[in-house]
Amino acid sequence: MSDEKQESPGAGAEASETPAAPEATAVKRPKLVPVKKAVPVKAPSAPADEGVTRRGLFSALGLGWLTFVGASGAFLAASTRFLFPNVRYEPPSSFRAGLPSDYAVGAVEERFKAQYGVWIVRNQEGMYVLSTVCTHLGCTPNWLAAEQKFKCPCHGSGFRMSGINFEGPAPRPLERYAISLADDGQVLIDKSRLFQEEKGQWKDPASFLRL
Amino acid sequence: METFKEIVNFLTNPKILLILSVVMFAAGLIFIRFFTKPIVAIAGAAASVVFFGLSMTDENFMLIVAKADNVPIVMMVVLVGFFTWLGMRRAVINDQLMEAGQETMERRETKQKVFVWPDLVYIEFLAIILCTVGLIIWSILLDAPLEEPANPTRTPNPSKAPWYFLGLQEMLVYYDPWIAGVLLPGLIIVGLMAVPYFDPNPKGNGYYTWKERKFAITTFLFGFLILWVTLIFIGTFLRGPNWNFFGLFERWDVAKLEALVNVDLSEYFWVIWLDGGRPTNPLLRELPGLIVTAGYLFLLPPILAKTVFRKFYAEMGPIRFNVMIFLFLMMASLPIKMALRWMFNLKYLVAFPEYFFNI
Ligand code: FES
Numbered sequence: 001m002s003d004e005k006q007e008s009p010g011a012g013a014e015a016s017e018t019p020a021a022p023e024a025t026a027v028k029r030p031k032l033v034p035v036k037k038a039v040p041v042k043a044p045s046a047p048a049d050e051g052v053t054r055r056g057l058f059s060a061l062g063l064g065w066l067t068f069v070g071a072s073g074a075f076l077a078a079s080t081r082f083l084f085p086n087v088r089y090e091p092p093s094s095f096r097a098g099l100p101s102d103y104a105v106g107a108v109e110e111r112f113k114a115q116y117g118v119w120i121v122r123n124q125e126g127m128y129v130l131s132t133v134c135t136h137l138g139c140t141p142n143w144l145a146a147e148q149k150f151k152c153p154c155h156g157s158g159f160r161m162s163g164i165n166f167e168g169p170a171p172r173p174l175e176r177y178a179i180s181l182a183d184d185g186q187v188l189i190d191k192s193r194l195f196q197e198e199k200g201q202w203k204d205p206a207s208f209l210r211l
Numbered sequence: 212m213e214t215f216k217e218i219v220n221f222l223t224n225p226k227i228l229l230i231l232s233v234v235m236f237a238a239g240l241i242f243i244r245f246f247t248k249p250i251v252a253i254a255g256a257a258a259s260v261v262f263f264g265l266s267m268t269d270e271n272f273m274l275i276v277a278k279a280d281n282v283p284i285v286m287m288v289v290l291v292g293f294f295t296w297l298g299m300r301r302a303v304i305n306d307q308l309m310e311a312g313q314e315t316m317e318r319r320e321t322k323q324k325v326f327v328w329p330d331l332v333y334i335e336f337l338a339i340i341l342c343t344v345g346l347i348i349w350s351i352l353l354d355a356p357l358e359e360p361a362n363p364t365r366t367p368n369p370s371k372a373p374w375y376f377l378g379l380q381e382m383l384v385y386y387d388p389w390i391a392g393v394l395l396p397g398l399i400i401v402g403l404m405a406v407p408y409f410d411p412n413p414k415g416n417g418y419y420t421w422k423e424r425k426f427a428i429t430t431f432l433f434g435f436l437i438l439w440v441t442l443i444f445i446g447t448f449l450r451g452p453n454w455n456f457f458g459l460f461e462r463w464d465v466a467k468l469e470a471l472v473n474v475d476l477s478e479y480f481w482v483i484w485l486d487g488g489r490p491t492n493p494l495l496r497e498l499p500g501l502i503v504t505a506g507y508l509f510l511l512p513p514i515l516a517k518t519v520f521r522k523f524y525a526e527m528g529p530i531r532f533n534v535m536i537f538l539f540l541m542m543a544s545l546p547i548k549m550a551l552r553w554m555f556n557l558k559y560l561v562a563f564p565e566y567f568f569n570i
Contacts, residue, residue: 113364117363137383137388137392139366140364140365140366141366142366142368142453144453151453152454153367153368153369153454154366154369154370154454155380155383155384155454156384156453156471158471166472166473167470167471167473168454168473169383169385169386169387171387171559171562171564171567172564198564198565199565
């Protein structure tokens, strides 16, 4: 309400200013004249353009859009391509991890955590391989030997040595990888095969190496 | 001094701290006239300063507070406290003015309008300069904490999100990542944006008031002060190695042992209460949890509409009311789940680990 009131006197003041300052308008007018002269020069060509304008304008617009869409598409395709590297430096998904006799019974081997992201556990019956990815949100838990559990530092999930989740928010046990014996008697671990307990896959003989 | 620390450690047990903050929150709103008196506020501020000063003598507290990461949290606590108080004080004054049949403070102020240029722009310009100066001084005095290069096998323990996300991180302890990381944050943002559309009540527009908007203010402040700010505080000061809880002055002992065996509702229901085994069919197994959840989300709103919120329902109509009550229930689910976890070690009401779906 009051805004309008303030505006209207302002507008009135401007309107009254123009006649009050004839010198200012006099200066402006000569500048306007050449522009006005330029318009008649263009004018003869204008009617000739008008017939083309509709179609010409639209085809020009269409062409412009097409170019734009094409360029954007090419850019998008190039960016997508960029996401897939030519070479990937990933450790091979299967590796040998020494002889079973190298492993102490009832211990969690952390030697391969850094390079391959696995824990190798040896118990009375045999050996299995646990993934070091927390099933809650993917942090890397720590093995707490004193408490005999894996404990995640992000939201406190805890897993028993078997990989079973028992505390914190993790909804499912740690995943296991395939384990077998190679011809030379070494333990062979295949990370391309996953075994999830909640799907009953731990019963698969490939997930556990009986010794 | 030692007994003082013991008491504080006891009070900052998260369960007690959260109950305490809710009680304080309720008391603050019930005795709002008393708490908005300047003298009370000054006394409260002085007490906090004394408490903060005394706490600084504790090395464990110092370790947390002096961390460059955590400086903004102290500022946040001070600023949130001050501005909440200021807003509530103006609300109380306005309520008194309106009771006496007078105009609100804001009405009076806005009678006289000023120009954007130069009046507003001038103030903004000054604010920008002051903020920039402050940030520059801050960045000169305190170095940004750079840590060792990232190593996927060595997660820092505890692993903490930036301070402003610690409330979210605390939420992740009680929920499936999908809910705590995607659904609830999305609902907070969308829900706050939706408020003006489902809340057609024009009272409180452009002026502070408490009497006219008790429900709205209580709900918002509960969500903000308790479920956001307090959780940030808990995440900063009380969460230590292995994401265990530690008292305010307790040493962050990596070896602190805390047994928290969590159990899903399905296990409570089938194994403990019915003394049987869990059914193998996942749908049947999770039936109790599904019923509870469905009852909470679909049965509770009509019941509330008929009882406690009858007036709101009449004013808002079914669609607005249902949107409001849905957001309200989703917010309330956080303290409910925290309480269930703390009291019964309940992990998930509904757990389909097979399908990455847990509630
Ligand atoms: S990522 Fe491990 S507990 Fe959340």
